[in-house]
Amino acid sequence: MSSDTVQAIIEDATFDFTMGENTSAITKLKEAIKIDSQSFAAWHALAEIQFSERRFDEALEAAEKAHSINPDDVFINTSLSRIWMEKGDKAEAEKFGAQAKILGWKDQLANPSKTDENLA
Numbered sequence: 001m002s003s004d005t006v007q008a009i010i011e012d013a014t015f016d017f018t019m020g021e022n023t024s025a026i027t028k029l030k031e032a033i034k035i036d037s038q039s040f041a042a043w044h045a046l047a048e049i050q051f052s053e054r055r056f057d058e059a060l061e062a063a064e065k066a067h068s069i070n071p072d073d074v075f076i077n078t079s080l081s082r083i084w085m086e087k088g089d090k091a092e093a094e095k096f097g098a099q100a101k102i103l104g105w106k107d108q109l110a111n112p113s114k115t116d117e118n119l120a
Helices: 003-018 024-033 040-052 054-069 075-088 090-111 112-119
Strands: none
Touching: 003 024, 003 040, 024 040, 040 054, 040 075, 054 090, 075 090, 090 112
């Protein structure tokens, strides 16, 4: 199956999540992951939904997989920080929170026009 198929499944799952159908969303994301185990978007979405369900161990597993695929993503570092905080590991939470800040600063330095647009 194509990456378009995986993206469509992720979008369907995201819609389900916004409608409060978390079980359906999780099932669809796991299907997407079976098709493409390297789908950063699927792993990250799964982590966020598991987090919202307060399933922190499952959220951590999905977030760590997403992070292994794209460690320089600001949002996955933020997600990991939030998950570790909920699990009670402040040091790990701070580590990922700091990494998210650094990545955000790098992005601002590399794309100053985006920063200027956000200030307008």
